[in-house]
Amino acid sequence: MNDSRSQESSILGRIDALVTEERDLREQSEHRLTPEERRRMRLLESELDQCWDLLRQRRAREEFGDDPDMVHPRSVDEVENYRQ
Template sequence: MSDQADKRRHLTDDQILKHINDLETEERELRSKLSSGQLNPETEQPRLAAIEVELDQFWDLLRQRRARAAAHQNPDDAEARSAAQVEGYLG
């Protein structure tokens, strides 16, 4: 497990939701600045893509934690999945 994944494992639901909200705020601001021509899409597109992946990972972790809690299991046993795993879901 990577250091980053290990850190995510010890977050509470409230901390995860706060991070999701922070990322969504950053994403909205970035998209707004890009659409108004305030930022160069070529230089900002990688950050926007990274935000989207990180959001997917944190939403996945929160869903895992909630499912574990609903099943009377320890939500802290939920593990952050890799970007490739989360982005590879077929729905």
């Protein structure tokens, strides 16, 4: 169970780093992003979606008594194309 908490902390740390990079990029560029910066923003958004999805999967498995370490990150295509 401790390893599970460590994995969750790692995911949350990655989310925090991605959010910080996204915020810094926006602030640095004063909302006038270059094509390269826009590309990076899209990558950041996709990776954030994957991280949040992985965290939700882990928490759901744990809630229902399953091993949260059995989940794996889903592809960007799968995560980005969920039906709402």
